Amino acid sequence: MVTNVPFVDLKAQFRSLRDEIVPRVNAVMEDGSFILGPDVKRFEENFAAYVGVAHCVGVESGTAALQIAMEALGIGAGDEVIVPANTYIASAIAVSATGARPVLVDIDENYLIDPSLLEGALTPSTKAIMPVHLYGQVVPMDAIAEFAKKHGLYVIEDACQAHGARWNGRRAGSFGDVAAFSFYPGKNLGAYGDGGAIVTGDAALAERIALLRDFGQRKKYEHLVKAGNCRLDSLQAAVLDVKLTHLDDWNAARRRHAVAYDARLREIGIVPPKRLSDQGHVYHLYVIEVERRDAVIQALRERGIATGIHYPIPIHLQPAYADLQLGRGAFARTERAADRILSLPMFPELTEEQIELVGDALASSQAFAIA
Numbered sequence: 001m002v003t004n005v006p007f008v009d010l011k012a013q014f015r016s017l018r019d020e021i022v023p024r025v026n027a028v029m030e031d032g033s034f035i036l037g038p039d040v041k042r043f044e045e046n047f048a049a050y051v052g053v054a055h056c057v058g059v060e061s062g063t064a065a066l067q068i069a070m071e072a073l074g075i076g077a078g079d080e081v082i083v084p085a086n087t088y089i090a091s092a093i094a095v096s097a098t099g100a101r102p103v104l105v106d107i108d109e110n111y112l113i114d115p116s117l118l119e120g121a122l123t124p125s126t127k128a129i130m131p132v133h134l135y136g137q138v139v140p141m142d143a144i145a146e147f148a149k150k151h152g153l154y155v156i157e158d159a160c161q162a163h164g165a166r167w168n169g170r171r172a173g174s175f176g177d178v179a180a181f182s183f184y185p186g187k188n189l190g191a192y193g194d195g196g197a198i199v200t201g202d203a204a205l206a207e208r209i210a211l212l213r214d215f216g217q218r219k220k221y222e223h224l225v226k227a228g229n230c231r232l233d234s235l236q237a238a239v240l241d242v243k244l245t246h247l248d249d250w251n252a253a254r255r256r257h258a259v260a261y262d263a264r265l266r267e268i269g270i271v272p273p274k275r276l277s278d279q280g281h282v283y284h285l286y287v288i289e290v291e292r293r294d295a296v297i298q299a300l301r302e303r304g305i306a307t308g309i310h311y312p313i314p315i316h317l318q319p320a321y322a323d324l325q326l327g328r329g330a331f332a333r334t335e336r337a338a339d340r341i342l343s344l345p346m347f348p349e350l351t352e353e354q355i356e357l358v359g360d361a362l363a364s365s366q367a368f369a370i371a
């Protein structure tokens with residue numbers, strides 16, 4: 001079947017960047033500095049400056065970024081970390097990988113962790129809270145900071161879906177003790193493979209993080225702590241450094257597409273995504289709610305339009321987390337969302353015609369919730 005509207009279009013993005021990217025990639029290969037070379041350092045400096053923090057350490061993925069950030073803070077076995085129930089499983093898996101326990105909390109009407117439920121999740125073992133800036137929208141950080149301060153907790157931002165997103169004028173990643181980013185190819189800032197970064201304003205913490213990503217060594221063959229290999233490679237750093245210069249334009253394009261989708265959806269009686277009034281959203285995902293979702297997906301598929309669900313099975317209902325012993329009903333908002341949410345195609349290169357096609361297909365499906 002012909003794809004008229006892909007979910008993301010990485011090929012279109014590469015075509016527009018080829019002349020910038022290929023020379024940078026060639027230069028890394030000519031130079032031969034593949035591991036922690038000057039390209040990694042340059043990207044780390046540029047990304048830290050972009051986020052508005054002093055330090056950035058490149059790592060192999062967003063999951064590794066979260067895990068190392070927590071390990072560097074001393075979080076491990078016997079500790080608990082508060083995590084939203086509605087997020088990609090990596091947020092919780094990173095906590096589990098440190099030996100700590102993720103304690104899930106339900107979401108608010110914007111699909112973000114509900115600050116009013118935090119006190120109920122607190123125990124003497126709670127060490128940290130992980131706000132997840134899901135779909136490209138920053139969690140209102142005042143309530144999180146107040147809660148963390150009151151109870152002496154660390155704040156670890158999961159900014160894996162929020163490159164460049166703002167709240168109160170500041171960028172995602174600049175609020176917590178530490179923050180993690182993913183550069184998975186489909187992210188707003190994506191590599192040509194896996195990649196991630198940890199950002200922090202704390203120099204001593206950045207130093208520990210740098211040890212943990214590279215065999216615990218500051219000097220070659222001198223290993224200060226037991227740690228493995230979680231490095232960002234130079235080829236990915238070179239790609240990311242080029243792409244970073246386009247990120248604001250791409251995010252602006254995503255916002256324009258969201259405005260166009262909003263208008264089209266209202267015309268056909270579908271409620272546009274719920275979100276905060278703040279304009280800092282970067283629409284990593286454009287998520288609507290529909291009744292009879294399967295029928296809507298099918299109607300769009302028949303017209304060559306791809307969709308996604310982020311995420312269809314909440315963490316507490318995943319077999320991997322059966323040990324949490326939380327059945328259906330534990331997090332009503334997260335479960336209701338999981339049954340109804342639908343992510344529409346969203347990427348900077350999306351055209352007006354493609355948005356029209358999506359709108360027409362939704363209108364014809366007649367299977368959505370009327371406002």
Ligand SMILES: Cc1ncc(COP(=O)(O)O)c(C=O)c1O
Binds near residue numbers: 063064090132160184
């Ligand atoms: C919210 C969230 N956290 C963590 C991750 C993990 O990132 P990665 O896939 O780079 O390990 C992702 C993305 O996959 C994510 O969307």
